[in-house]
Amino acid sequence: MDKSQLIKEVFDSVANRYDVMNDIMSLGMHRLWKDKVVNSMHFTKNSKVLDIAGGTGDIAIRIARKEPSAQVTICDINQNMLSRGRDKAINANQFNFNWVCANAESLPFEDLEFDYCTIAFGIRNVSSRKKALSEAYRVLKPNGKFICLEFAPMHYQNEIFAKFYDLYSFKVIPKIGSIVAKDRSSYEYLVKSIREFPTQAEFKIEIEEVGFKNVEFHNMSYGIVALHIGTK
Known part of the structure; x- marks a missing residue:
């Protein structure tokens, strides 16, 4: 099975409980991390934003609240996730x-179409990061911003913290997934995908290699997640 099909099956399975699981797994911290994404954006009137892998609408809804004139497109490979996001947006009075x-x-999308491209917890699930990054670069306007929120593999000097994080990741999260989402294997995959993702410095180089300039990353929550920003 290729990765695109695997991801489709994983998110088909978890779509209905995705937001609840995010709250449980991150102890609600994902809300603060996503706020940081939107707070890093400096909108002008009618800014055009593409939120990639934005199925459940978390980033889009935050953008609309900060800048109601923003024209937001949510793109996701999974229709079930988009359906959940559409329902949530309607409930938040975003139409x-x-x-x-x-x-x-x-x-x-056309070349040079968007002022911002965002992707939150989605880049590690693509089959080819280089293709996805190149596509984000292509559709951005000159001086457009690429903003990526992603978990980072743990490289802590603190052995006790690293052991606790491993225990939580590989034992607790799949167990929660089996109870709440009735799907252990999808959450085992999601944990594994974090461990296989490049370090912050390595991913910074990947972003630069497709053409982005002034690339930087900011660690949050002791480096559990990082916010990557690049300019076209």
């Missing part, structure tokens, strides 16, 4: 989003 089911590695 103007554009919802597109498409692969991050082959975006159905």
Whole structure:
């Protein structure tokens, strides 16, 4: 099974409980991390934003609250996730989003279309990061910003913390997944995908290699997650 099909099956399975699981697994911290994404953005009137892998609408809803004139497109490979996001957006009185089911590695948008491209906890699930990063670069306007929120593999000097984090990741999270989402294997995959992701410094180089300039990253929560920003 190729990775795109695997990801489709994983998120088909977890879509209905995805937001609840995020709250439980991160102890609610994912909300603060996503706030940081939007707070790093400096909108002008009618800014065009593409949120890649944005299925459940968390980033889009935050953007609309900060800048109501923003024109937000949510793109996700999984229709179930988009359906959940659309329901949530309606409940939040947000009706103007554009919802597109498409692969991050082959975006159905024109060159130079967006002021911002965001992706939160999605880049590690693509088959080819280089293709996805190149596509984000292509659809951004000159001086457009790429903003990526992603878990980071743990490289702590503190052995006790590292052992606790490993125990939580590999034992507790899959157990929670089996109880709450009735799906242990999908959460085993998600934990494994974090461990296989490059370090912050390595991913910074990957972002630079497709053309982004002034690339920087900011660790949050002791480096459990990082916010990566690059400029076209």
